[in-house]
Amino acid sequence: MKLHKSLLALTVAALTFGTVTATRAESAVRPAATTPTTSIAAPKMNSGVVNINEATADQLERLPGIGPSRAQAIVNFRKTHPFKRIEDLQRIKGLGKKSWNRLRPLIALSGPTTLAAAEH
Numbered sequence: 727m728k729l730h731k732s733l734l735a736l737t738v739a740a741l742t743f744g745t746v747t748a749t750r751a752e753s754a755v756r757p758a759a760t761t762p763t764t765s766i767a768a769p770k771m772n773s774g775v776v777n778i779n780e781a782t783a784d785q786l787e788r789l790p791g792i793g794p795s796r797a798q799a800i801v802n803f804r805k806t807h808p809f810k811r812i813e814d815l816q817r818i819k820g821l822g823k824k825s826w827n828r829l830r831p832l833i834a835l836s837g838p839t840t841l842a843a844a845e846h
Contacts, residue, residue, distance in 0.1 A: 774840035775832055779809050781839045788841045789829055796820055809835055 786797035
């Protein structure tokens with residue numbers, strides 16, 4: 727009992743002086759520190775899609791990470807292998823899963839290409 731009381735006293739003292747650190751569970755629930763922060767605007771995201779089965783090489787270059795050579799590789803590939811699933815884009819050399827995950831919301835298999843050209 728004596729040990730319990732001294733542990734309680736230490737806990738109260740630590741809480742009073744702010745020396746106890748939060749556990750992971752507590753820090754996940756507790757809001758972040760209230761230090762002033764500046765608001766940084768997120769980069770403007772283009773809305774629209776590129777139809778990978780019909781887009782020209784110039785239209786394909788609108789996609790992030792797709793340059794002239796990769797756009798031409800997509801055009802050449804689809805001449806013999808039209809895309810049936812958007813995942814098939816990963817078959818293009820240099821376009822792995824990471825690139826595909828970044829491009830996924832910007833590509834379509836049908837319909838018009840509506841993604842605007844990036845402003846430099």
